[in-house]
Amino acid sequence: MDRLFDVVAVFSLVLIVWVLSSVRRAHIRVEYSVSWLLAGAVLLILALWRTLDDRIAAALGISDSFVALAIFAGAAFLVVLYRLSLRISGLKDSSITLAQQVAILEFKLKALNEKIQTPAAR
């Protein structure tokens, strides 16, 4: 069982280093890295601080503290994914509106240019 906690600790560290490295190379914007870093940090703390896991497991009525950690990890990643879904939905809406506006402006600009270039309009 201890080995599983160690695996989670290593996984959390890899996640944190990976996300920080992506932020440094500008692959992820800082505001989108916060959720991942927070989830990784909390997971790391829970993986290293066993007594805390035991207390959480007891509070939740779970006999195995690793199951409590796994539930917490699952919940944390679900929250992160949900937040990302919200962001993606917002960005898609913005992107659609922007594309429509660009197309409409181009259409009007083209119509205006045609009007200007028509000799009768001069």
Next chain:
Amino acid sequence: MTTAMPAKRLLVLIPAFNEEGAVGEVVAEVRSAVPGTPILVVDDCSLDATRSLAETAGAKVLALPHHLGLGGCVQAGYRLAYELGYDYVIRVDGDGQHDPRDIPTVLAALQKGNCEMVIGSRFVDDNGEHTNVLRAAGIMFFRAMLRPILGRPVHDPTSGYVGVNRTALELFSATFPLEYPEIEALVVLQRKRFRFVEVPCRFRPRRAGRSTITVVKSLYYMIHVLLGVFVNVLKFEARRK
């Protein structure tokens, strides 16, 4: 039936994505059915010659900078039509399935003024012979689902042959379902207490290319539309409280 109409009042909107095999002919048919009426092809970032063929055939083209899907494409056309002050917009699909000779029928129903939207229906006069079994089953399902929501029957809820007046145009240019718009648009309309009527229209097999609808896509379509309708109903209930 060929009818001359005031130039500014009606716009024929043709959403198109990779329809080079049909769009030119559709534009020509629309010009023949309603001479002098402006035609706007909304090109959803086609990879083929849709845009140039539409322009050559005599349509104005609203070219989207990236692919938005049917709802986003149609809404772009509605937005432009609203900004340009059109009173009526009739949508005809770019694949040639909608017979443009029925445009005057749809316009006449709109001009009567007793509704905000007119649906060109395959089934009002039992002329739905070009519908396959899968689609027919889906239509029956959506008919049954929509009846209690709309409070009245709708024969052809998935028809894209649709005319709107300026009131509906204002609504749809601000709020329009983005992926599979026809059924959800009916619910949006109902929640605003707008009315619709159905008129019989001729539908034909698509002129070129082939439908990309598969069983999996049909299932996805049904789930997506059900969810969209459910969300629209919830939105309305929340506002009412």
